[in-house]
Amino acid sequence: MLKLACFGAGRIGQVHATNAAAHPDVDLVYLVDPVDTSTRNALATQTGARIVTPQEVFDDPQIDGLIIASSTDSHADLLLKAAQAGKAVFCEKPISLDFALTRRVVAAVEAANVPCMMGFQRRYDTSFRAVQKRIASGASGPLEQLTMSSRDPSPPPRSYVETSGGMFRDSTIHDVDMARFLLNEDIATVYAVGSCLISEDIGAAGDIDSLMVTLTTPSGRMAQITACRRGPMGYDQRLEALCAAEVLAVENQPQHQMTIARPEGKTTAAPENYFIERFRQAYRDEIHAFVDLIRDGTAPLAGIRDGYEAQRLVEAALVSCQTGAPVAFGADWQPAQEDAHGPA
Amino acid sequence: MLKLACFGAGRIGQVHATNAAAHPDVDLVYLVDPVDTSTRNALATQTGARIVTPQEVFDDPQIDGLIIASSTDSHADLLLKAAQAGKAVFCEKPISLDFALTRRVVAAVEAANVPCMMGFQRRYDTSFRAVQKRIASGASGPLEQLTMSSRDPSPPPRSYVETSGGMFRDSTIHDVDMARFLLNEDIATVYAVGSCLISEDIGAAGDIDSLMVTLTTPSGRMAQITACRRGPMGYDQRLEALCAAEVLAVENQPQHQMTIARPEGKTTAAPENYFIERFRQAYRDEIHAFVDLIRDGTAPLAGIRDGYEAQRLVEAALVSCQTGAPVAFGADWQPAQEDAHGPA
């Protein structure tokens, strides 16, 4: 039995802790969350984990791996400590909203050579992964053009926006990661436009709520992202991959299979409403992948370098959006120091 | 150029006359309709046909073929006259609501050996025909179970019902014909249930508005028909053919390709609203088939014998519905004389 500890008992922490506890080969020993809430305590009871301080986790040599599902501003520090302690780690994105700090964390994790997996759960979703596998199998021919739609059911509250790093860093990071996953090639140029069309609160927080991104690769392949903080049909996560021999698409997953046909037409159910529901299976598979990583060294679908590259890409998108010019995204491109942290 | 005459300038007569006039190899010479309406006269103008009496048509030796799209009670007489005159004929269903008369007409047409095609337009619809072709090709394996849905957008007026022969003879005849087309085997048993659920007017006219039919074949294959005089989603004509290797289906054809996604789900357009719109292509292809029949002797998809067998089947369904027992439908089965005409 692998012994794991989970940091964070919020929405995503609950998902990971529950999945870890349900894994037949995992003993979820510790739960870390400084805030004494009833949900935290219920989660501890349900999973059989003991609520401890971070220090107790790092002091226990029997702990095989850490799940970092705590607030974004704690990720970097926990990753650095995990690297120091030589613990395997599964960390939610992003590494840090401060890009310079992200760089330091990546260097430390890579130097320590600890097993590390980043929480880009979409890579583990059966449908998105099936697209990647099918392209990798050669059955589709080369991917030429990728089009992605990414919309939340409703805009987040202003308080969330203010600490989120902005829409690019908070949300679009998943989309550029998926683009990297499928294109499987370096990115050559990044162009982004954005505006605040739907939420005055978001505008007041200095952020945008609607954006489009265009990526190109050195070989001339292309990807487009359309994203909005509000989807009138609900949580809307789709893509379409034009390949030489066929077009692969990921459609939304309806909440159920009942349809209603009336004089005005036939209506299918709305999509699974948000990421917890939509990516239920993906989150479960992530924990399985983390176990496989620790136990067998099986490479995860997203490692620390993928977390870093996705952050570089959204920094470039942010720069493009702010300057109005595309960014030539070489392997060495870095955001200028003054652009690399704080709200978007 | 083939010289044709069209009987009937009503809804279906307009369709056939227009299609005939547009056929590059057809000269629509005559239009016959005793009622002097503006639509009749406009149709004559548009198609370039001359309005004449039936006698003038039969007296003209240059006429190659007749399209019988006049009222149901005129079909038998016109078919008999066509047989006598040796004219090729394309006749809308049914031959007659009086089954004994139907028998006599079939005998006369077959004895005269005139080219004859019955207006079961669904056989000419691209989608329904594609199912038949695919089964015939062997790609699907044997057809085992056939399920059909058949619903009108809204119930007909009482006056129509009273002269229609009833729902089986008027409407279900198309469904049993399609079952014959796809099963391509004799029918062994016919079982039908029916009731009046939606329209008091229909009930007052002594007819039903909702029915289900089950057919079996000697080899044990089966077909079910669900039919209603009212479809809440509009005109609803679908089927599903379970074959050994695959399931073929004909779905409804939406009126357009715009979809609307809202919080309550994604809505596609309602089906093409009624038979004139839904079977536009099929009616066009029927005229082409009639031309090919006259000119080249190409067998049509539905001949006089198909018209006869479909009528026999709906008579059997009517008997089953009235008696509550299945009908053993041998090759010699005939409705009893007293059941064979008049309102259902």
Add this chain to the structure above:
Amino acid sequence: MLKLACFGAGRIGQVHATNAAAHPDVDLVYLVDPVDTSTRNALATQTGARIVTPQEVFDDPQIDGLIIASSTDSHADLLLKAAQAGKAVFCEKPISLDFALTRRVVAAVEAANVPCMMGFQRRYDTSFRAVQKRIASGASGPLEQLTMSSRDPSPPPRSYVETSGGMFRDSTIHDVDMARFLLNEDIATVYAVGSCLISEDIGAAGDIDSLMVTLTTPSGRMAQITACRRGPMGYDQRLEALCAAEVLAVENQPQHQMTIARPEGKTTAAPENYFIERFRQAYRDEIHAFVDLIRDGTAPLAGIRDGYEAQRLVEAALVSCQTGAPVAFGADWQPAQEDAHGPA
């Protein structure tokens, strides 16, 4: 915490035991299965249940409820013992393949007044249940015509068929139960046809593999069932409910959301492959309903009387199929003694 025992560690026993163990308010104390298999023992370990004899379960006064997921021929005896012991019981269908025994069991369970729930899991499926709820809400208007499709991915082995009671009793029982659930009215007539079209093994076992059933109600409403032991597209469980104001349908649930578009068309994923996967959520909700029944007396969606009526209906269907005549299905209809047990 409610204390439960589960009889049966086979396919469906594993589902129920796992769901019971995962329920926050349940302590799965015992697992009963006489056959010492590694899956049984692993299930005990995973759920924390102790493997015991039936007697130990009935001797333990602290046990609040029984889950009967053992082989069909054990259901009746366990139900009788549960009634005697005053235990709440959740039993997989059928009560017994011997109809006379079924009658006795129902009488005993009703006399003992123990909480009893039958395992018609489809009633708990979100989509099927949504149809029932919507009809019950009045939003759809009265249900007029119900059409159901029910196909397994592939035929069962001959050994299974021989002890299954035949296709009607083993499989169609779910469909007639759903028809009862949605029609919510007595059944007036039952007509069934069946044949052996796809499997020589099934024919050799004296059973059929393809069938169609027609049900009517006293008010003239109708239902049709099309069923086959083999679905070329996989596990195929759909229905369509024509109501006065709208048509409700339950479509299959695809295995994932990736589509592939090629020159020959656009392909969506095959349905969830079999009942364990397709009804995963329904099985989970059944255990929740069983807990609610024991704890709060909340009526389940299917009780012992529903189990009895569904069995009566499939016996009537079997009689109709064998005699070729519809069965007038009054409240007192019973199968003749000699028809009421043994293989179909």
Add this chain to the structure above:
Amino acid sequence: MLKLACFGAGRIGQVHATNAAAHPDVDLVYLVDPVDTSTRNALATQTGARIVTPQEVFDDPQIDGLIIASSTDSHADLLLKAAQAGKAVFCEKPISLDFALTRRVVAAVEAANVPCMMGFQRRYDTSFRAVQKRIASGASGPLEQLTMSSRDPSPPPRSYVETSGGMFRDSTIHDVDMARFLLNEDIATVYAVGSCLISEDIGAAGDIDSLMVTLTTPSGRMAQITACRRGPMGYDQRLEALCAAEVLAVENQPQHQMTIARPEGKTTAAPENYFIERFRQAYRDEIHAFVDLIRDGTAPLAGIRDGYEAQRLVEAALVSCQTGAPVAFGADWQPAQEDAHGPA
């Protein structure tokens, strides 16, 4: 009866001439095509039009309107002559591949004030038009993000590419026109990327075969176009309009309604294969609109100014694609003289 003349007896000329001849209020008097082909002559026979020289058309004072469906390089000259002759004109896009000449033609047509309609048929397609109407009705709320897919079934031959003006001017002009139609606002920036991924012939002709375009408006709304000269699923013309209250989409129109379900999934028919089939209804409605323009002065959905603006936009996209920078697209933006003609 309006008297019309049609220039061009090629693919699109045949469509327009046939539709004009079938219009009840049109007399198609002349057909102009200098090349003596059997299709030209058959078209004349079928439509009853006389084959004449351009001069004969312009000399006939009774001609009410001209349909310009001849080769692209003849459009400008015919438009200028129509303006001079005071004839109403319906002209296929583009006005000219030489932007300076386009400017002169637009000035002349507007000065002459002749009724003029440009052939952007997609505006007349029921589905695309339904999106525009619904947005205009206010039911959808403001359009925020528009995403368009535009793919031909297969790449054109090199000879076509060499005289086409390139992919932007030849094909993307339809997409930017649709963007203008739906956004109904000025365009602020144009960004385009393109490459040659699928056809060496196209690359050898100096053109691209794959492109993406991003448009923004002054109010911050956005549109993206993904286009390719080859669609693995066939002719692929879709869009999605994210509005505040709902998402409108135009899906492809399948060739028929038969679906095939097999173990690997359910397949719907491929889209109507190319523009003649897909836009059959739109082309018919265009001729009706041209008649309404001549007879009643009803403004067409696309006039000469729309043709001009669509050309300006594709010139800007071409500049962006060549320079790698977005173009600030003010009302006065013009391509530099040296960019404004010749192959892309």
